[in-house]
Amino acid sequence: MGSQSHQLSEQDARQVLRLGQRRVALAIYQNLLSSGIGDPAGIHLQISKIQGLLGNAEAQNHHVLLAAEFAPSDPRVVLAYGSYLFRINQLADARQTFEQVSGESGLESLAIGNLAAVEISEGNPIKAKQYLIKALQLNPNNSHALDLSLKLLGKEIIDSAVLSHFLNENQATNSSLLFMLIGQQLEGQEHSTTALQWLEKAIDVDPANVSAQLQRAKILSKVGRSDEAIEQLLVSLAIEPGHIELMLTMGYCLQQVNELNSAIYFFQRILEIEEIHTEASNLLGCCYRFAGQEEESIPIFSEALEHAPCDGGLLCNLASALRNVSRIEESLVLSKQIRSLYPLSREGFYSYMFTHSTLPRSAAAEMLSVAKEYWQAYRESLLKQNPAWRKLADRHPLPSTGQLWQSLGANTEKIKVGILSAEIGAHVVGMFLRSFLQHYDRSTFHVTLITANRRYEVQENELVDMADAVVVLHGLSVLAAAQAINDQKFDVILETSGYTNNTQIHLLTFRLAPVQCHYIGYHATTGLNTIDYLIGDSIVTPTDFDDLFIEKIWRLPDIWLAITYHDQLPAASSLAQTDSFTFGSFNNGAKFNQKTFAYWASALKAVSESVLVIKDQSLTSTKRKEWISESLEALGVSRSRLHFLPASESWQDHMSIYNIVDACLDCTSWCGSTTVFDSLSMGTPYLAIKGDTMASRMSSSILSGYGCAEWIANSTTEFAEIARRMADHRQGLRGGKQAMQRRVLEQSLTKAKRTTQHLEQAIKLMLTSAHSKRSAA
Template identity: 25%
Template sequence: MSELKSTEPSLETADTLLARADTLCRAERFDEAEELCRTVLDAEPGNAAAIHLHGIVAYRRGDYDLAVERLMDAITRAPRPDYYFTLGNVMATNNRPAAAAECFSLATQLQPDYADAYNNLGTAQRALKQYHDAVQSFCKVLELQPQNGRAYNNLANALLELNELPAALEAWAIAHQLAPDYPEPLSNRLFALHYENQMSPEQYLADARYFGDLVGRAAQPFRSWLVTTTPRTDRPLRVGIVSGDLRRHPVGYFLASVVGALDKQRIELFGYPTRMNEDELTESIKPHFSQWQSIATMSDIAAAQQVRGDQIDILIDASGHTTSNRLSLFAWKPAPIQVSWPGYFASTGLATMDYVLGDPHVLPEGEEAHFVEKPWRLPDSYLCFTPPQEAPEVGPLPMTKNGFITFGYFGRLTKVTDSVIAAWAEILRRVPGAQLFIKSAQLDFEDVRDMTVARFAAQGIGADRLLLEGFSGRDLYLDAYNRVDVTLSPFPYPSGTTAAESLWMGVPVLCRKGDRFSSHIAESILHTAGLGDAWIANDQQDYIGKAVALASDASRLAVLRASLRAQTLASPLCDAPRFARNLESALHAMWDDYIAKRRLTKREA
């Protein structure tokens, strides 16, 4: 590349300047990096490498429109595979997975051994729910780079979507062996373990602590914060929420009515979304936040400095070990109080996470030892369901017209373990003519449908007893409950959001009592909605017995169906103002405890 024409006494080549700019960009010194890019472009306006790097700087700063403009310009001048790769990353971050997939595909066509492009192509395909294609892309990465731990992690994620839990667990184990300092496989595995709960709470906690230690070693926790040692009376508590699910997602549905009901004189909300995809639910909750700052492209230290600079009093993790979590940020302890709620249902394993927010049903006395965090119990429920604004009306009891009962389950097939299949098959055997309606997005894949039919066939239940349906939009999904008489919650990982939606649609839910937070979720929802122990079985035989008895009690089910929506709406499960007062009281009590401990420490010093 030619030298820059300049009157400056010290001449540097464009390559040298861009190398410096790249280093500055990686160090998040974006102003300086951009200045060097512009220096090159002032001398060589058509320098594709400088235009490309300028696009990267814009991307890292969150200016996606400028990033796309610059990257497209660079590609027009020099259609290089790495330029397509960068543009694909920008598209993926900006929630444009189809465009991202096209970019990564073009990169692999130009460079057939481009392993990183295949890896990101698989991630984009997974976002598009093209799970089989994603598996093939990740396998291509491993063909090129057999020791690529990140590819094994991504492969496991795609396998889980295809209901291949054992294979996913094996791939995560390999990922950790190959990349022991990479925390994501450990986090993904911790979440997936809840589908079967074959691990004791004690062993789960040991594994969660291992994860916490790993991310803790990479962090430099803050030891002091810009806070006073007085009760929060001069201004509201500043409460930050970190989540990738502030959108149409169970977390979004459970937060939507709460954020609007909080007293702004007591709680000031700050949103820290961990990914860029937003929708109409996002837009509806944003006005209730004083500040909304994406940390999707921020490093942990930059995000921690953002939180600390905002003088957040209490930072809430609303993801746990679910997708797009930023638990590694919490290891930096950017806020004096950190809380896990409502997106997870077990210990995060982080010593820097102070509390887990629950209720007496999901956090019963005697199970505190399951957590690194200190349990804090809200008086009614740890969840507040936001009723759909335009939900279908509750229809008549289907069995009255059909002459037989239809049991239903709407949710992830991964929760349907062999024990669940055995229990549901026994119910169908003992109730001649009964149907089982399973609705899951995973059933959109023919091999998953065939596998589901085969699993029931192995228990002596033919396909004629099953109604299998795939994904629907939310209105059609809710209306499908009008074809169900009783919802069967799986175990040990029970229904959560779907249980609340079922009750809202007039369909009672039968669940089993659990032995840890994750397996208590349906119990909490049923108690809060006023159904209580009558719909909570003690064990598998009790679960089967209760289901069989319901098949001969149409009158009871019809009466309950006619009143259940009103009962649910009137219960604490849907009482956002009541829940908001409870949440405010809990957060202020946490703050008061923190202040009391600081005062004690100062006196002792």
């Protein structure tokens, strides 16, 4: 029975390892060791293999050395010891060790394949090829030798004649395995379309080849086809329902198509099996973040960091989550730690920049200094990695201004504008872009949307259809994406994301157009000296802000952005049931802080018996609601005057909530923007706070543009006084909602057209300026 129990335990370990359940297998093998069951050398070798798969190089090597203590002459151990020597770059000793077992029955092919790896490392491809031929003669399905053979082909793998010859050489190999390895090699060289074709061939030959199915799903997701990847993974999971990597990829793809609850299920299932799985924990935390449940994500990231304290992804996501629940100081400490550990981490730098963009003006100088230093180091690192980046360092030759617009005719080339955006879809930036795309002059401008990520939304397709063209960067490396943009020979690139989610601003590290600007999506300097202009206006970016930006500020004569609401906007009306004045805050909960609460408290105390309705998706958290209640209570506002609402089922339902509110309250020092437009469009006044940074003046710009400057406050005293005046005229405000909605919607349509014209004129003048500077040079 003992022998049978031992065999079953090893079988269990092998089975769960085949399913990718590495930590489960590791626990089984460790239990065997501690129980004194089985061959200790063999078990140490298995543990070493698993530690290698987990990325624990030190533990991987340690267990090889332990195996060597138990059975130094065991051929399996000698082979593993040779691999250990290879990993630590002792190539001569590794070669000698592999030669010792190159004649051992059952191990010859592996040992000879490893000798080929040594020759490749030493720059001897011809000798390596000879070893590989021999290794594959001994075992045509030696996947390591096949993979090395494909790597020796290098870029020639895309040549059909070369690949045909390789296939003829390996006719004895399992076709599904061979096709899969070809697909993997092609994907490694960024030939995703061809890679998919070979993986599909592998699956056709063997419909049960789960590894090929997994690779296909990963590539589909990478190139923006996660919806198709999900279909593949459903088939794969029916074959191997407990496969960790399949579940992880399925969860990721579901997250990409915004099926967050289903994604959470798969990540939780992985953690039930493995308990510790850094990537699953990170993605699970992200699901809660994307659902607006930042508080729920924090313990997930924190617990995972106990096992992987230096994991950059976990640290960045935790820093962002802390910022979004107003734990700014903790977020800044983490950002500093990330920058220290990973000076060139884009995600860590972006998190730092976004957090600082929401802080008071006193943080601006440090932010600008850090940004300049980062981008210089990042640019130098790219040049070291690949000299091809140098080709992008030169500007495009500028067309003459006359050719561009002074004598426009039927045969004149249009001004080519590229809009680089991560928000092409149901995003507030997408709403602002819609106004431009609806109204730009198609006889003068050719507009291309540049997308690097799919949003899987109806609005994504709508916006793409409005533009003249689209450049899709899905699945491309940074260099390939930059080259794809460069090849378009744009006159102007408008970048809309700044340091927000999925930004591609790093693609503009080197100049890809004569003029590069930031517009709409970010509210501070990018700190990137290849961004020539940041487009604002006289209120959101007044002249005394110039020293806060590395870019030149281009001020539009009216509001710097515009919005056009579609026909599904609910009708405005007042649903007030009592005489009590109702304030509302529908801003992103990440904007809440003690300074904002001081403003809110001043308004509530100025208007007796008034109440405040606070609506945000983060308010599913009891902890979050308690923090808000405690903060306002400390400022003299009773909890009974606060009412919390969760996220609505639809956008129309959300907008309808404005009908229960008499006036909306702003935040600082990261104020409202979209919510200001929403409030006005629903006939609801908005009480703004004017600060000393771009992030704290957006609401003031919008109100001024709509002729509502009397609703802008510069202090808590003014805020309270405006609130009191509004409450004194509550009946007029309630009765005038419909008229205000009509007026604002009419203004919005006019402003959308006017802002588009102003932006077009700005683009022309920017090009004129760039041309003049080039001519002078």
